[in-house]
Amino acid sequence: MGLFKRRPAETTVVEPVEVAPAPVLPPPPPSDHAGRRVVGDQQKYLLSLVQPLPAFGMYLLDAWGTAVCEDIVADTFQPIDDLVAVDGYAVRSSDLEGADASSPITLRLRDDDRVAKVSAAVRVRSGQVLPEGADAVVPAGRAVLEGTVLTVERPVAPGDFVRRAGSEVRAGVPLMRSGERLDARRSALLAMAGVDRVLARPRPRVVVLSLADADSDPADVDSHLLAAAAKADGAQVWRVGLATGTDRELHDLISDQLIRADIVVATGALDGQAQLPRVVSTMGPTDMASVLMSPGGRIGFGLIGEDEIPMVMLPDDPVAAYADYQVFVRPLVRKLMGTPVVQREQVSCLVGGELSSSRGLFDLRFGTVREQSGEKVVVPIGRPDNPRLADLVAADAVVVLPEATTSVGLGERVGCWLLAD
Template sequence: MRLFKRRSEAIEVSVPVEPEPAATLPDPPGTDARGRRSVADERDYLLSLITPLPAFGMYLLDAWGTAVCEDIIADHNLPDDDLVVVAGFAVRADDLSGADEPGGAKLRLRDDDKVFKVGSAVPVHAGQPLPAGADAVIAESDAELNGTTLSVTRPVKSGDHVRWTGSEARAGVPIMRSGQRLDARSSALLALAGIDRVLARPRPRVVVLSVAADDPQRADVESPLLAAAIKADGAQVWRVGNANGTDRELQDLISDQLIRADIVVVSGELSESTQLCRVVASMGLMDLADVALEPGGRIGFAVVGEDEIPLVLLPDEPVASYIGYQFFVRPLIRKLMGAPVVTQATVNCLAGGELRGREGVVTVRLGAVREQQGEKVVVPLGNPEHPRLSDLVSADALVVLDEKGPTVSLGERVGCWLLDD
């Protein structure tokens, strides 16, 4: 019989470790019977995948054209005194109520900068505070001075040539609202308030490139077109141009751009087997979708690199890529900017010709807008089946026919997106 038991040997038990699930993009929207997503669903899906750029303090000139990210409140009245607008004479308006009668009105010039006494006036210059007791100013050209007597032949109203306290902005009232675009005029008002910086989001940095692996000699039309449209929308743009070469060379080219990009826009052939889609899919998470939009009914989205930079894939046909930009990329850029409205405004025009849509598809036609008898009339351009680049050049509107497949007859109203790039 053993007095001591042997120490039990440690038994290693292997516990299976569940592998971490592979990262994926959020579930995409549903599709129709033909496997296509709706335009609105796809746009909203893409918008859900990005966030606005962080805001920081920027000088007014640097922030021009961007949306401010906070309410800017006046901490004092603007102006903080009643100010004279023109050189002339400060008066009481009641003293000149009969100035247009024969003989006019006579006022006595004072040298104590006060206009409390009936029939008195004080010489003033533009920009100075309004003398006490005065409520109007007569311009020098509207009065005749003889010694200390001022002759006036026309009446004035209280407030004439006066900028009242708080007439530009009142203390405690917002000068600008969060989301409002900073333009030249609002910059002037902020400067009047003594504000030289605002909290704003920077202009998105966008890299544009085109991939033509199957035909390196083909003229690169899409990247100049897209780069100019993006710049017109207020972003900083770097155009790389036509990219071709091996998969590794394309991957290196895209990777090199990520350090200076908030978003990358690439045009090329969009099918899963093409070099562009193959390379982008190897660099991160990618979603390739058919959308019920003609032309421009295919679009890709990916997040690539360590910083998960968004990358949008557009078709390698100029009209289709431009329409894809207007419907999907422009809203993304505007969201990065923090703009409150990311979609195009629709303007109703009279149809200058018959327009046919297709049921279940958003159909886009190129159009030229003309003014006729005070109405905007849009004239369809080109062949709807095969729109040409020259038609796009001549167009200043996109005619948007919704999924109901309407036929719009001559003279009926139709929704248009006006182009200003």
């Protein structure tokens, strides 16, 4: 018999821990019999996987080049008062009726700020409030002052050389619409209206890196090309040098960049069990796709790290990578910016040479544009079956041949992207 009565052991209840489901990408667009996707479908798919960056209040200079995220309406008239537009003399226009070289009119210069008497004038400077009683200004170069006598040989009309109240901005009138890009001129308009901050999205932070393959060219062409292209598109860019090493080292290198990235763009081999897609697939859900496009057409995408940062993987060929950047990555950067139009605008040009393409293939060709008889004419350069970096460098336009196009004859029209970066 037991000597002591023992308390029964307490049963500890363990609350189940909810584990967040691993992120997955939505189903990709359909492919053809060869596993290739249509360019437009792939664009829409990738765009659906990123969202515009959150907006916050930014000073005008910091927000330059970005799209505002609010309608900005003037609270007051600007200028508030009638202002003098040039250095000269404030007058009543009726006092100068009939003035000419043969019959000049003389006015008496006053030393106060009023033009209350007939044939009076007041010296004024540009930007000051128009003196009481005046309705026009005679520029200094149009009058001769001797002592206090002002001689004028030309008449002026009411409002001449005067910035009327409300002539620049009227109360209740929109100064900018949401989605419009803030440039230097709009910045000046907002500053005039007393607006020093706007609600805008920051410039996307883009990290660009290239993965060095044992058999690849040791020159790091891709990252320089893509980093410059992203910068030209208005992004804040960091370029990482050639990445080498083990899977673990590449994993750590990419992870270290996520703290400063809104999107990562990397180039490397993308076929089979290549290192770049293999490592990225361990960092989040990924999608590898072949697209009906030339050059380029191979692209990978992933949402990596705890914050699910978008990462785009492009081929390790500079021309193919650049083409994929223009078609797929640039729209993503612009969507992060919150711009209402993410696709590059096409300009209609006459083609200065014969072009042919495979049906069903989205084909890009490089060319140079010249003006001829008031028309833009694009002349193709390079070989379509073997585009070179030298062709890309020499080009100032990309000829876009949609999937339905099989041939374009001399003098026919084609759509082009004009390259300005």
